[in-house]
Amino acid sequence: MEELSELLLQRRRKVDALWEAGINPYPNDFKPQHTSADIVATYGSVEQLDTADVSITVAGRILARRSFGKAAFIQLQDRKGRIQLYVKKDQIGEEAFAAFDTFDIGDIVGAEGFPFRTKTGELSLHVRIIRLLVKSLHPLPEKFHGLTDVETRYRQRYVDLIVNPEAREIFVKRSRIVNLIRSFMTERDFLEVETPMMHQIPGGATARPFITHHNTLDMELYLRVAPELYLKRLVVGGLERVFEINRNFRNEGISVRHNPEFTMMEFYQAYATYEDLMDFTEELFCHIAQEILGTLDFTNQGIDISFGRPWKRLTVRDAILEYGDIEAKQLDDRDLALSYARSIGLSLPDEIGYGKLVMEIFDEVVEHKLIAPTFITAYPTEVSPLSRKNDHDPEIVDRFELIIGGREIANAFSELNDPVDQKERFLAQVAEKDKGDEEAQYMDEDYVRALEYGLPPTAGEGIGIDRLVMLLTDSPSIRDVILFPQLRKEVK
C-alpha cells in the first residue's frame, strides 16, 4: 500500500463519504447541450440579458473557486474554453448547496442554468442545478504559475493540458495544420494512403532503425525509418499522386529537434520534377501560414521569418562558399576541403567520401545560418542513393532540402527511376554498411524489381510535421509539439 499525503487522503475520504451516502462519484448520465464557447457566441455581444427562462447545460472541470459562504463563483473549463458559473444557496437549495460545498478544484461537474452578466460585466451562467460528475483525487497545480516543471509537463501531459491553455493551443494548432495539409493535397488530386510501419527491409532514409520481432513468423522486423520505397511502389502501380502522413522511427539521439518517433508527410507526384516541388512547397507553406497565423511574416524564438515568395535557392556548393570561410578551389579539392573541415573542428576519417565531406562542412557552417526559407539544391550523389542524377553532372542529384530557421524542414528530389542505376547505388550502400556505417541503406531487391516494371518520371518530398508545427507555434523544443514525447523511465 502506497503512502498517501494528507491531501490525497482527504480526497479519498470524500469519495468514500459519497459512496456511503449512496451517491456514485462517477455517474454517466449527464448530457451537456452546450459548451462554454456556445454561451459566448450566443450571448457575448448582448449587453442587457433578459434570459432567466433560458436553459443552458454545460459540463467541465472546476479550475477555480471563489466562495462567499452562501454563494460562490467557480470557473469551469470544457473543450472549448472557460466559463464562470455563479452558484447561490437560495437558488439551488440548501441540500444541493451543501453537496456543492464539498466540490473541489479539479472535480468535473455538470450544471444547468441561465446566462447573465455579473456586476463587473462578465458573461456567466447562473446555476439552477449543479452535480458532481467525477471526483478528482489529485489537487491541481497552482492557479497563477500553473505547471512549469517541464518533466512533469511531458510525463503528465494531461495535467499540462488541464492547466496550461498555451499547451492546449499548440495541439489544437497542430491538428489544424495537419488538416490543412490533408485538404491541400486532396484538392490537388493526391490520394492518401497507408503503407507498412513494420518493414522487413528498412529503407528510404539513411538512419538506424528500431528492430522488433514477429513471433509467429519468427522474423526480425524493423520499424520504418521512412515510407519512401513503398510510396514509390504505388506510383509504379499507377497511383500517380500519393501522400501519407504518419510516423517514422529512427533509433538515434534525442534533442530539441529529434524525437525517436516523429511525423512526416511524404508525397509523390508522377511527371513532376524537384523544381516543380519547390513551387508546390512554397504554395503549401504560405497557405498554411496564412490560415494559421493570418500572415506570412512572423517571429520564431525572437527571430523574424518571412514566407514572402520567392524563396531563396542555393546549391550546396554556393552555400558553403557564401557562409563558410573557404575558397572555391579549396572546396573543390578533396584533400584541401578535408583539411578545411578539420580546421573548423570536424573530426573525420581519412577515407571519407567527397560527397559526405561536403555535407559535413555544409551542416557545420551553413545550416544553422539559414533563417529565411531557403532551398538548398545540388546534393552529392554519394549521399542521395534514391535521387535522380543531374543530367549534366552525375556527381550531383536533382534534390533539395528546405531549411527554415536553421532547421531542415523538408527534403525532396526527382526520383531515381533507372533500375540499373538504383541497383548500383544500393550496392554502394551495402558496401558502406559492410564497412561499418550503421546508417547506410539495405539492398531492396523487390524495390529494384518494381523499378524494372517502370516508375514514371516522378518527384517526391518529405515534410517534417513536428518541425513545421514548432515553427508556426514558436515552440523551442520538439517535445512541446509532441503530446507524449519519449522520456527515460520514471523513477518512483
Next chain:
RNA sequence: GGGCACAUAGCUUAGCUGGUAGAGCAGCCGACUCUUAAUCGGCAGGUCGACGGUUCGAUCCCGUCUGUGCCCA
C-alpha cells in the same frame, strides 16, 4: 557518448562561510450572497531525488547513481 546546470510540501519557490527548513497558492476549520491571483482569522502539511563519504553535526562540502534541461558528438 562528453561537458555544464538543476532536483526543497500537491504546485510555484526562499534558504548567507555547514548548526536538522520559511513563504505564496492549493488543502482543512471558521467568517462572508457579485468574485475573478476574492478577502479576513486560525490550523496542518517536508526521510530537502537516492545511496555512500567527510564532520561533533550535512538541504548546504565530496563521490556514485537516477531523472530533467541546455550545449557538444
